[in-house]
Amino acid sequence: MLGVLSPFFFCGNGLIVSRCLFWFWQFSAKAGSNCCIRVVGMGSKLVGCGSAIPTLSISNDNLSKIVETSDEWIAARTGIRNRRVLSGDETLRGLSIQAAQRALEMAQVKAEDVDLVLLCTSTPDDLFGGAAQVLTEVGCTNAFGFDITAACSGFIVGLITATRFIKGGGIRNVLVVGADALSKFVDWTDRGTCILFGDAAGAVLVQACSADEDGLLGFCVQSDGNGQKHLNAATSNDESILSNTNGVPGFPPKKATYSCIQMNGKEVFRFAVRCVPQSIEKALEEAGLPASSIDWLLLHQANQRIIDAAASRLDIPSDKIISNLANYGNTSAASIPLALDEAVRSGKVKTGDIIAASGFGAGLTWGSAIVKWG
Ligand SMILES: CC(C)(COP(=O)(O)OP(=O)(O)OC[C@H]1O[C@@H](n2cnc3c(N)ncnc32)[C@H](O)[C@@H]1OP(=O)(O)O)[C@@H](O)C(=O)NCCC(=O)NCCS
Numbered sequence: 418m419l420g421v422l423s424p425f426f427f428c429g430n431g432l433i434v435s436r437c438l439f440w441f442w443q444f445s446a447k448a449g450s451n452c453c454i455r456v457v458g459m460g461s462k463l464v465g466c467g468s469a470i471p472t473l474s475i476s477n478d479n480l481s482k483i484v485e486t487s488d489e490w491i492a493a494r495t496g497i498r499n500r501r502v503l504s505g506d507e508t509l510r511g512l513s514i515q516a517a518q519r520a521l522e523m524a525q526v527k528a529e530d531v532d533l534v535l536l537c538t539s540t541p542d543d544l545f546g547g548a549a550q551v552l553t554e555v556g557c558t559n560a561f562g563f564d565i566t567a568a569c570s571g572f573i574v575g576l577i578t579a580t581r582f583i584k585g586g587g588i589r590n591v592l593v594v595g596a597d598a599l600s601k602f603v604d605w606t607d608r609g610t611c612i613l614f615g616d617a618a619g620a621v622l623v624q625a626c627s628a629d630e631d632g633l634l635g636f637c638v639q640s641d642g643n644g645q646k647h648l649n650a651a652t653s654n655d656e657s658i659l660s661n662t663n664g665v666p667g668f669p670p671k672k673a674t675y676s677c678i679q680m681n682g683k684e685v686f687r688f689a690v691r692c693v694p695q696s697i698e699k700a701l702e703e704a705g706l707p708a709s710s711i712d713w714l715l716l717h718q719a720n721q722r723i724i725d726a727a728a729s730r731l732d733i734p735s736d737k738i739i740s741n742l743a744n745y746g747n748t749s750a751a752s753i754p755l756a757l758d759e760a761v762r763s764g765k766v767k768t769g770d771i772i773a774a775s776g777f778g779a780g781l782t783w784g785s786a787i788v789k790w791g
Contacts, residue, residue: 460631461583461591463790465526465622467519468758469512470745473504477612484608491612492743496721500615500746502600510542512618513551513596516754521555523761524622526590528555531622533582533591534562537571537750539650539779540598551594560592568648569717569778571595571750572619573638573786576774579623580633594620597749602650604677613719614678615746619754632791634771635704637696638784647684648779650675689723692783694730697773700785708732711787712770713760717777718742718752727775739765739772749778766790 476499477488492498503509513536521528534557536548541564543550548562567574572595579591596618605611626632654671662668693716701708708731716724721742728738741756748755753774760766768791777783 459584459586460626460628460633461580461623462626462630462632463621463788464624465520465522465524466620466754466758466761467516467521467523468617468619468751468755469515469519470617470755471501471503471507471512473502474499475502475615480608480612483605484611486608486612494720494722495613495746496724496740496742497612497746498743501617501748503598503616508542509538509540509596509598509616509618510547510550510554512598512616513538513547513594513620514554516596516618516620516751516758517551517555517592517594519758520592520620520622524590524624526622526624528557529559531555531557531560531590531592532588533579534560535565535575535578535591535593536562537565537567537575537593537595538597539566539568539571539749540601548594552592555592557592567750567776567778567782568780569719569747569749569752570638570776570780570782570784571597572753573636573774573776573784574782575750576621576623576786576788577633577636577638577784583623583625589625591623592620593623593754594618595750595752595754597751599678599747599749602675602678607677609682610678610680613747615748617745617748617751617755619751619756619758621754621757632789634706634787634789635700635702636784636786637699637703638782639692639696640780640782642780644684644688644781645779647681647688648679648781650678650779652676686720686723688781689719689777689783690726693723693727693775693777693785696777696783696785697727697731697775700787701773704787706771706787708773710771711737711773713737713739713766713772715739715753715756715760715772715774717747717775718745718756719747719778731773750776761790
């Protein structure tokens with residue numbers, strides 16, 4: 418009967434497949450180059466958040482024993498003083514699970530009531546993705562899940578994807594996890610990059626609501642492959658997998674490995690300072706709001722100078738900036754939900770506050786969302 422009434426079909430544990438893919442396709446088709454949308458119709462709101470960090474803290478002074486640098490140089494150029502790095506038995510999956518559980522706890526939503534889990538990461542423990550394992554270990558027995566790779570914009574892309582699924586109908590609770598362990602891909606002998614990155618996970622529970630309660634007020638996502646040369650961790654083909662193919666032409670395939678992060682810091686800096694304020698302005702325009710309505714500016718935590726430049730361009734005073742990168746460095750897809758979680762739990766961000774959140778990074782990808790908390 419259900420199949421006649423709606424284009425959904427259910428399989429396994431209530432898995433909704435066709436409608437999800439349809440809405441995701443609609444979103445992807447629009448987001449391919451430049452997508453700025455005013456959100457209307459069914460709403461979605463952010464009702465819980467959580468985060469998790471590795472135990473090992475590496476200070477600038479620690480790094481100065483490995484590469485020629487100093488706490489003064491790193492702090493002045495980036496604002497970073499410490500970063501957390503996976504060690505021992507810690508895994509990206511473990512951090513993601515903890516962050517997700519904490520978000521569910523704050524939202525007072527049971528794991529079995531989650532319909533969709535989006536794991537936004539560029540560094541899964543498994544090349545084929547980690548969402549399925551995360552949702553299984555959290556106990557989301559009725560959820561479908563998949564990974565989203567959009568580097569440091571991953572969480573913003575995941576958040577917007579969650580709201581598109583909800584808007585499509587049939588999905589009530591979406592767990593969006595932003596998690597990365599870039600420490601695995603950093604060249605720790607390169608002082609130009611190793612000072613920047615750290616590992617963490619953050620999560621948000623996005624829930625369906627009526628249109629008048631809608632918490633996603635506007636968004637803008639963009640990408641430009643021309644800038645990939647400025648920031649990447651590309652695959653390289655190493656040795657052959659087969660030593661003898663008995664003369665099959667064009668064979669054998671090569672075993673691929675990832676290179677360490679390659680970055681032109683100056684170009685990435687220029688890109689961020691130019692594109693992030695523009696992206697927020699477009700998202701504000703779609704939301705029909707002036708910059709003065711922003712209670713909190715929450716940018717991807719890459720560099721304090723980038724954050725301050727964007728705030729200055731948007732005329733947002735420094736007491737409205739959320740920043741925790743001094744403690745964690747750039748944690749890629751985790752940085753926005755990690756900073757949000759700390760700001761909510763410390764009582765800084767309150768129900769009804771309007772947050773301008775913006776992610777940017779490799780791809781190049783960048784995007785902004787104007788959201789209301791709670
Ligand atoms: C990486 C970054 C901090 C470098 O700062 P910068 O002001 O551009 O510095 P430069 O690369 O021009 O280097 C200036 C000098 O400092 C030196 N230097 C570079 N890294 C250093 C370090 N960790 N410690 C001390 N000196 C360093 C350089 O060798 C150079 O020396 P020289 O003048 O003798 O040649 C900055 O470009 C940046 O943050 N870019 C954005 C990167 C980013 O956010 N990436 C992730 C986006 S998601």
